[in-house]
Amino acid sequence: MSDLASVLYGEDEIRARVGELGRDITRDYAGRSPVLISVLKGGVVFLSDLFRAIQLPVRIDFMSISSYGAGAEGSGVVRILKDLDQDIGGEDVLVVEDIIDTGLTLSYLLSALRARDPKSLEVCTLLDKSVRRIPPLEIRYRGFDCPDSFVVGYGLDYRERYRNLPFILAVDDQTGLAENPDALAGLLTEGPPGGI
Numbered sequence: 001m002s003d004l005a006s007v008l009y010g011e012d013e014i015r016a017r018v019g020e021l022g023r024d025i026t027r028d029y030a031g032r033s034p035v036l037i038s039v040l041k042g043g044v045v046f047l048s049d050l051f052r053a054i055q056l057p058v059r060i061d062f063m064s065i066s067s068y069g070a071g072a073e074g075s076g077v078v079r080i081l082k083d084l085d086q087d088i089g090g091e092d093v094l095v096v097e098d099i100i101d102t103g104l105t106l107s108y109l110l111s112a113l114r115a116r117d118p119k120s121l122e123v124c125t126l127l128d129k130s131v132r133r134i135p136p137l138e139i140r141y142r143g144f145d146c147p148d149s150f151v152v153g154y155g156l157d158y159r160e161r162y163r164n165l166p167f168i169l170a171v172d173d174q175t176g177l178a179e180n181p182d183a184l185a186g187l188l189t190e191g192p193p194g195g196i
């Protein structure tokens, strides 16, 4: 199992970094009440820890999106499956993401949100695979600059699995995991490989 994946960010490291981000956001938005927007489903674990680390009267809202089939893959064009419940016109909006890879999805989403005239629009991502970035994106808050490997845990999935792992793993053998998608399930009870 441990030759399939290794720990990239442990539970304590994530908790500490999320706390720091919460303090940064609390300081920067003092006197305001931002709306935190999370994109389902990967972002919800990070959002739930982050917003409890923010000492401001924040609101949260959710969007669900899907890419427009194989033909549009790589364009970042998405279809909104579930829209926000609230109008963000005139609001301070902070998009909370689990991971930004090429940034195509987020770039499209930001232009859709910008069209609704928020007072401000910023991004907070836990992981930034910055080496993969295609469109230029301004990211106000980032947890970790992530290496270019496939990662799972803390909200991030492989075929809908592993979102509830409390740590983040880098998948070292993607072929092996593709052959047996449940191969890492033992870590849910055993804890991280190497006992970190």
Ligand code: IMP
Pocket (backbone or CB within 6 Å): 042, 076, 098, 099, 100, 101, 102, 103, 104, 105, 106, 149, 150, 151, 152, 156, 157, 158
């Ligand atoms: P982008 O448009 O290339 O930035 O795609 C970002 C989305 O791809 C994220 O919101 C994730 O859902 C997914 N994603 C990208 N990299 C990973 C990864 O390493 N593990 C799990 N999901 C990923």
Ligand code: MG
Pocket (backbone or CB within 6 Å): 039, 040, 041, 042, 043, 098, 099
């Ligand atoms: Mg996502």
